Amino acid sequence: MQRIRGVVLPEGEPRDLYLVAGRISYQPAGSATDVGSGWIMPGLVDAHCHIGLDENGPVDEAEQERQALAERAAGMLLARDAGSAADTRWIDQRDDLPRIIRAGRHLARTGRYLRNYGIELEPPGLPAAAAEQAGRGDGWVKIVADWIDRGRGDLTPCWPADVLAAAAAKAQAAGARVTVHTFDEQGVADAIAAGVDCVEHGTGLSEQLIDTMAARGTALVPTLINIANFPEIADRAAAKFPGYAEHMRRLHASAPSRVAMAYEAGVPIFAGTDAGGAVRHGRIAEEVFALHAAGLPAEAALGAASWAARSWLGRPGLDEGASADLVVYPGDPRTDLRVLADPSRVVLRGRIVL
Numbered sequence: 001m002q003r004i005r006g007v008v009l010p011e012g013e014p015r016d017l018y019l020v021a022g023r024i025s026y027q028p029a030g031s032a033t034d035v036g037s038g039w040i041m042p043g044l045v046d047a048h049c050h051i052g053l054d055e056n057g058p059v060d061e062a063e064q065e066r067q068a069l070a071e072r073a074a075g076m077l078l079a080r081d082a083g084s085a086a087d088t089r090w091i092d093q094r095d096d097l098p099r100i101i102r103a104g105r106h107l108a109r110t111g112r113y114l115r116n117y118g119i120e121l122e123p124p125g126l127p128a129a130a131a132e133q134a135g136r137g138d139g140w141v142k143i144v145a146d147w148i149d150r151g152r153g154d155l156t157p158c159w160p161a162d163v164l165a166a167a168a169a170k171a172q173a174a175g176a177r178v179t180v181h182t183f184d185e186q187g188v189a190d191a192i193a194a195g196v197d198c199v200e201h202g203t204g205l206s207e208q209l210i211d212t213m214a215a216r217g218t219a220l221v222p223t224l225i226n227i228a229n230f231p232e233i234a235d236r237a238a239a240k241f242p243g244y245a246e247h248m249r250r251l252h253a254s255a256p257s258r259v260a261m262a263y264e265a266g267v268p269i270f271a272g273t274d275a276g277g278a279v280r281h282g283r284i285a286e287e288v289f290a291l292h293a294a295g296l297p298a299e300a301a302l303g304a305a306s307w308a309a310r311s312w313l314g315r316p317g318l319d320e321g322a323s324a325d326l327v328v329y330p331g332d333p334r335t336d337l338r339v340l341a342d343p344s345r346v347v348l349r350g351r352i353v354l
């Protein structure tokens, strides 16, 4: 039996935590070896993470493993995969790699998303495709709600609003929760009207839409460290699509205040890095810093990447008998978030992996 002594979060109680056959116990039974001490948090969650993707599309299993290990070293032990073109199911057979909750493949409008990422469709095919992906993922379906329309030179919704609503209803009837990629004001308005369960990025949210999300419990995953790339995207696009570039800069500038507004309104906010596209893997701590900088109190920013996200995804925290998926820090992350960047211990399924 192995023991970790410390302060267990989020309760903040000093406790001795035991690792027994891969599970957490607070009941000492016989002699224990000390394997760590400090502030103990439920394993970190990246609520928007693409294991299996890089900027060009799907990657092979060796690269998937490198991505998963980079996440694990950062204490990220549970990923909500917000769409992957690669089959990563083999990872579920590996006890030493993080857990993944999948959303199947991105559903995108033809020619209106990153190349090689999604299943590209025209509107009549979307509802059936959403039902099909509901059966392929682990309880989530991901739809790209808006993207640049090169003919118009700006972001526009990818789907007629009634088609998006029909697709969301189909996926939900099949037992999945629905999330949408959205940057645009109209795109996110259509998505909220469609009754989606979660909004990714959400840079186009208005105060009124935020109030609707809060009333319904619709979640927001702002992916702030990816939105930090908007000015660069705008610079690259400016010559050909000046209106789009200006729009992206405007959305970038207002992103932190929008996140603060959503937090104050009571929208559930979770930490997602969007790793796997323009963002490299293993940066969950930076997203927590960014959420805090936008206005979330330190404890809320921590919960957004740990206990609150786990509960939202139906996974336990540091409960008696739960799988021992946890991270230990040398200092109190509630008073100094910077300790998140350097965990002193990472334990996955009771195995010390760092």
Ligand SMILES: [Zn+2]
Pocket: 048, 050, 082, 274, 277
């Ligand atoms: Zn993404």
